[in-house]
Amino acid sequence: MSMTRQEIQDLCVKSLEEKMVGTTDKGIANGNGFYQYFFTNFPDLRVYFKGAEKFTAEDVKKSERFDKQGQRILLACHLIANVFTNEEVFKAYVRETINRHRIYKMDPALWMAFFTVFTGYLESTGSLNDQQKAAWMALGKEFNAECQVHLKNSNLPYVH
Numbered sequence: 584m585s586m587t588r589q590e591i592q593d594l595c596v597k598s599l600e601e602k603m604v605g606t607t608d609k610g611i612a613n614g615n616g617f618y619q620y621f622f623t624n625f626p627d628l629r630v631y632f633k634g635a636e637k638f639t640a641e642d643v644k645k646s647e648r649f650d651k652q653g654q655r656i657l658l659a660c661h662l663i664a665n666v667f668t669n670e671e672v673f674k675a676y677v678r679e680t681i682n683r684h685r686i687y688k689m690d691p692a693l694w695m696a697f698f699t700v701f702t703g704y705l706e707s708t709g710s711l712n713d714q715q716k717a718a719w720m721a722l723g724k725e726f727n728a729e730c731q732v733h734l735k736n737s738n739l740p741y742v743h
């Protein structure tokens with residue numbers, strides 16, 4: 584069953600209610616927790632995080648760098664969810680994200696893979712139902728499509 588952009592947006596935004604950004608201990612933990620999950624379950628991807636290639640979840644938890652980076656990634660996820668119905672703004676934000684990641688020379692397949700990681704994080708804390716997961720994967724599919732177009736237009740490696 585396919586969902587409208589509005590339905591996708593509403594489900595994704597709702598799924599982030601328990602993962603609000605913020606400066607409280609809980610707000611900070613919501614972001615840092617993403618990297619604890621990421622580094623534990625996808626340790627091969629730590630290679631992109633210079634100086635943190637060997638970090639364990641415990642190292643991430645104690646790290647001010649990942650408190651800050653946790654807020655950045657969590658904010659980015661709130662933003663893509665909240666602007667999803669504004670298609671041109673959504674796509675422009677995707678392109679901006681690609682431009683900012685150019686220096687990391689990432690495998691282009693990771694843009695879709697990110698949504699498996701992110702929904703895995705939400706699932707791991709019990710705050711994601713099946714419908715919300717389907718919504719995030721639908722959003723991720725659109726995110727990835729614009730990523731690959733923009734990578735191609737930028738003469739960078741992309742997934743065909």
Ligand code: HEM
Binds near residue numbers: 687
């Ligand atoms: C598996 C996929 C991804 C990898 C491997 C990755 C990797 C990285 C790395 C290495 C950094 C620098 C942080 C540091 O070294 O401390 C970074 C920053 C950042 N990433 Fe990603 N990233 C991924 C996906 C995404 C996605 C999908 C988004 C947006 C929805 C995103 C948003 C950001 C933001 C906002 C920053 C902060 C710096 C900036 O805005 O330029 N990343 N990422």
